[in-house]
Amino acid sequence: MIPMKSLATLAFILLSLHNSWGYDYTAYQKAMQQSIQALNEAQDIASLQQSMHRFERIAKAEKSQWLPWYYAAYASITMGAMAEEADRKDQYLDHAQQFLDEATLLETENSELTALQGYLYMIRVTVDPANRGPHMAPKATQVLSQATQMNPENPRALLLLGQMQYGTARFFNSDTAQACQLVSQAIEKFDKAPHHDALAPAWGKEMALALQKQCQP
Amino acid sequence: MKILFLIISLLAGLPLQSQTLITGTVTDVRGERVAGVNIYLKDSYDGISSDTTGHFAFHTVETGHQLLIASAVGYHDHEQPVILVQDTLTFSITLKENIAKMNEVLITAGSFEASDEGKAVILKPLDIVTTAGALGGIAAALQTLPGTQTVGEDGRLFIRGGESNETKIFIDGVLSHTPFQAKVPNLPTRGRFSPFLFKGTTFSTGGYSAEYGQALSSALILNTLDFPVQHQTDFSFMSVGVDAAHQHRWDKTSVSVKGEYSNLTPYQWLITPSYQWEKAPEAASGTVVFHRKTSETGLLKGYGNYSHSSLTFYQPNRQQQNQSDVVSLQNNNWYLNTSYQEILNDKWSVKTGIAYTYDDNHLALQQDQLHEKQRGLHVKTVFTLDASERTAIRLGSEYFYHQWERQPSGLAPSEQVLRQEVEDKLAGSFIETDWYLSSHWVSRPGVRVEYNTQTGALTWAPRLSLAYKTGDYGQLSLAYGKFYQTPEVAYLYDHRDLSQEQATHYILHYQRMNAGRTFRVEVFYKDYKHLVKAERQVYNNSGYGYAQGVELFWRDKTSIQNGDFWVSYSYLDTKRNYHEFPASAVPVFASRHNFSVVYKHFITALRIQTGFSYQFASGRPYYNPHHSRFHADRTPAYHNLSLNAAYLIKQNIILYTAFTNVLGTKQVFGYEYSQQPDEQGRYPRRTIGPVAPRFFFVGLFVTLTKDQQENQLDNL
Numbered sequence A: 001m002i003p004m005k006s007l008a009t010l011a012f013i014l015l016s017l018h019n020s021w022g023y024d025y026t027a028y029q030k031a032m033q034q035s036i037q038a039l040n041e042a043q044d045i046a047s048l049q050q051s052m053h054r055f056e057r058i059a060k061a062e063k064s065q066w067l068p069w070y071y072a073a074y075a076s077i078t079m080g081a082m083a084e085e086a087d088r089k090d091q092y093l094d095h096a097q098q099f100l101d102e103a104t105l106l107e108t109e110n111s112e113l114t115a116l117q118g119y120l121y122m123i124r125v126t127v128d129p130a131n132r133g134p135h136m137a138p139k140a141t142q143v144l145s146q147a148t149q150m151n152p153e154n155p156r157a158l159l160l161l162g163q164m165q166y167g168t169a170r171f172f173n174s175d176t177a178q179a180c181q182l183v184s185q186a187i188e189k190f191d192k193a194p195h196h197d198a199l200a201p202a203w204g205k206e207m208a209l210a211l212q213k214q215c216q217p
Numbered sequence B: 001m002k003i004l005f006l007i008i009s010l011l012a013g014l015p016l017q018s019q020t021l022i023t024g025t026v027t028d029v030r031g032e033r034v035a036g037v038n039i040y041l042k043d044s045y046d047g048i049s050s051d052t053t054g055h056f057a058f059h060t061v062e063t064g065h066q067l068l069i070a071s072a073v074g075y076h077d078h079e080q081p082v083i084l085v086q087d088t089l090t091f092s093i094t095l096k097e098n099i100a101k102m103n104e105v106l107i108t109a110g111s112f113e114a115s116d117e118g119k120a121v122i123l124k125p126l127d128i129v130t131t132a133g134a135l136g137g138i139a140a141a142l143q144t145l146p147g148t149q150t151v152g153e154d155g156r157l158f159i160r161g162g163e164s165n166e167t168k169i170f171i172d173g174v175l176s177h178t179p180f181q182a183k184v185p186n187l188p189t190r191g192r193f194s195p196f197l198f199k200g201t202t203f204s205t206g207g208y209s210a211e212y213g214q215a216l217s218s219a220l221i222l223n224t225l226d227f228p229v230q231h232q233t234d235f236s237f238m239s240v241g242v243d244a245a246h247q248h249r250w251d252k253t254s255v256s257v258k259g260e261y262s263n264l265t266p267y268q269w270l271i272t273p274s275y276q277w278e279k280a281p282e283a284a285s286g287t288v289v290f291h292r293k294t295s296e297t298g299l300l301k302g303y304g305n306y307s308h309s310s311l312t313f314y315q316p317n318r319q320q321q322n323q324s325d326v327v328s329l330q331n332n333n334w335y336l337n338t339s340y341q342e343i344l345n346d347k348w349s350v351k352t353g354i355a356y357t358y359d360d361n362h363l364a365l366q367q368d369q370l371h372e373k374q375r376g377l378h379v380k381t382v383f384t385l386d387a388s389e390r391t392a393i394r395l396g397s398e399y400f401y402h403q404w405e406r407q408p409s410g411l412a413p414s415e416q417v418l419r420q421e422v423e424d425k426l427a428g429s430f431i432e433t434d435w436y437l438s439s440h441w442v443s444r445p446g447v448r449v450e451y452n453t454q455t456g457a458l459t460w461a462p463r464l465s466l467a468y469k470t471g472d473y474g475q476l477s478l479a480y481g482k483f484y485q486t487p488e489v490a491y492l493y494d495h496r497d498l499s500q501e502q503a504t505h506y507i508l509h510y511q512r513m514n515a516g517r518t519f520r521v522e523v524f525y526k527d528y529k530h531l532v533k534a535e536r537q538v539y540n541n542s543g544y545g546y547a548q549g550v551e552l553f554w555r556d557k558t559s560i561q562n563g564d565f566w567v568s569y570s571y572l573d574t575k576r577n578y579h580e581f582p583a584s585a586v587p588v589f590a591s592r593h594n595f596s597v598v599y600k601h602f603i604t605a606l607r608i609q610t611g612f613s614y615q616f617a618s619g620r621p622y623y624n625p626h627h628s629r630f631h632a633d634r635t636p637a638y639h640n641l642s643l644n645a646a647y648l649i650k651q652n653i654i655l656y657t658a659f660t661n662v663l664g665t666k667q668v669f670g671y672e673y674s675q676q677p678d679e680q681g682r683y684p685r686r687t688i689g690p691v692a693p694r695f696f697f698v699g700l701f702v703t704l705t706k707d708q709q710e711n712q713l714d715n716l
Helices: A004-041 A045-062 A067-082 A086-106 A111-127 A129-150 A155-171 A177-192 A205-215 B002-011 B125-129 B138-142 B265-270 B413-418 B708-715
Strands: B020-028 B038-041 B047-049 B055-060 B064-071 B078-084 B088-095 B111-114 B121-123 B167-171 B174-176 B198-204 B218-224 B232-238 B241-249 B253-263 B276-293 B299-316 B324-343 B348-365 B368-385 B391-407 B420-436 B441-452 B458-469 B474-485 B501-514 B517-535 B538-556 B563-577 B593-603 B608-617 B638-650 B653-660 B670-673 B685-688 B695-705
Touching: A004 A045, A004 A067, A045 A067, A045 A086, A045 B038, A045 B047, A067 A086, A067 A111, A086 A111, A111 A129, A111 A155, A129 A155, A155 A177, A155 A205, A177 A205, B020 B038, B038 B055, B047 B055, B064 B088, B078 B088, B125 B138, B138 B198, B138 B218, B174 B324, B174 B348, B174 B368, B265 B276, B276 B324, B517 B563
Parallel strands: B020 B088, B111 B121, B167 B218
Antiparallel strands: B020 B055, B038 B047, B038 B064, B064 B078, B111 B198, B167 B174, B198 B218, B232 B241, B232 B695, B241 B253, B253 B276, B276 B299, B299 B324, B324 B348, B348 B368, B368 B391, B391 B420, B420 B441, B441 B458, B458 B474, B474 B501, B501 B517, B517 B538, B538 B563, B563 B593, B593 B608, B608 B638, B638 B653, B653 B695, B670 B685
């Protein structure tokens, strides 16, 4: 028999937790939604950096949420892909890796995070393909396939794996059919993806459509 | 007015709470504006990034005591307590550079680094493999860098007037006792290790860290690959042999095995060898590599190799040109190298390793036969303490054990009186600090102590390196150090009381790296003391010598689209009075001028990487009994133009061809004179040259991996 007093305390704690969560969560939700929108609209390095900083601030204030770190890393990887100078690219990617490491401390075994790690490796290869390709390209492929295994419904994992294979196939003048099939699969999954969580990663469809265009002869 | 404000606020979604505007500028310590700084209030979402002029402005609804933070990559976080009132607050923030992270000044005097990461990188691992003329040999590729000497009949590394045994090779921190294949006189040797084994290389031509001892001239530090990514099987089919390797990985463990076989017999059908061969060089070797992740940060590596090599050929007799001497070699070599590294906590990390070598060598020169055995052990532990952001301390201890024995072979056991044995035991310790005085200055003082338990000799070797960043791209470095080494074993057999040989290095270095272009210039002076010297058949440590020079290096990956080249020039002035020298003279391996160009071009459309290298070395001295002055004569200059091309047939298939000394220039490495004059009172001689005027190599390299994507598709 649980004493009444304990029950009351428990109820009180639960309620207060719920309240504080409730309050913070809406603020968090709102800040995140705005930031994600800003990120989707960002076209250049400066606005991506603004966005990255915004996610970093949210992440540091929230402490238990992995998504702000995830988006900060994604913004930083995009900056790495956009930058022109090799040193600068690496610097952004180093930063992205730090964010990703923070995210993995809070959330393990998540296909989205694994896919992002694979994306990071993929951009690392592009910095110096001749030297990094031989050992880092397989690593990128491996991590991306792992992401597809963790969640076969993750369209980003499929897209990135497809992109990796497409690039490799193009370089070697070999058949891109397998890569393009992955991209088509990714597009199907993008269309089927549930939209109930506004904060969940949703990027990549445009990238997939652009790649699909290249796939068509 | 109030209503208008209300409407605007509502439209802008601003809550009607008291607001503070926080504004200002961010600069660094030199007063330059810093863009891209994240400025925010701790534990809130409120903040902004500074713009290109270092300016920032943001609103916040937070009130009271708060903490304003400014953070950017390469700088320390700036924290400042603020009291927020409904007002505008203006700050001018100064960020301090984070020394450990950005624009760091690096110790580069005397060293070349090859790796995929790292700022001081001069060469990438792939550069070693793709240098024309190097044929995949690490030492041969390094010979295109300044500070090295081209010594065609040897193949090992001769650095800045130093003998080849003054260069020591360390693998994962521990010594490789026999890094080169067994050698016969006048034939070049090759390294035992494939460049594909290593992820990073530091090649130091002087003034190196107190961590490395027992090398008077140079330390070549090779770091093996980390944990492999995937299962992999490799096959190589080459004009000189075949290789097969398989790598298997589990979650925390991986094992690789490799078998190699080479035989130059078919190759000799194609060329006109300079020597007559009874048995072309043949070698077989087996390698096992083991990796185990002992924790998130801990890694245990093991490397074991056995190799066997043999050859027999005829060398023209020095006395009678129409006669020849038979030279034959049989070598068995075992090498084990185990290392372990772990981060103990946020301040301490440890690296430890052990290497063991057993080498068994039969050499026959005409009737003289010699059986030599060598056992070597090296144990070493190094701790690193990140004492503060500005200071890292490294300290370690090591123990070297070496045992050699030799005897004329084929003798009955009762006659083993001729067997000679010698041991060398040496314990060493070092401590060294990387101390950043500012973001522009770094110093590395260190000291190394060695105690030779055989001779009771104690040596103290101080080392010092300094580097100063002169601007965004340039830096000036200085290095000084004392270096000791046990004399060559050939002298130890009969003279066990010989003490350590000594060299002192002084190096001044300037380097500028910007946008894929690197320029280096280095001036050095090296003072040799206590070298082994024969005085009336008795060997002691009275030898001495010096080496001084200027070296230039230029690498440019930017100016030519898809092209990449480097140029090295070394000027060397050296003399020694050691071994059996009658007077101070230039040693036979030293040439005054060494020049090399390496060019690589990637033709993307054809997936071909092609290149050439050209090496020049001015004439080397040789001993001529007709000349009253010792080493007064010089050989003709050395030229070598080599070409290579690698074609990526498929992602996993590479065809590689290389052609050395394309022009067929006559190369003379030296002359050997007969000990007795002929009837006319002349001393006949033989010319030491390459095995063949040209060398042609073709190889097909195939890599098979388990196609994870394919399997993956089937699973979906």
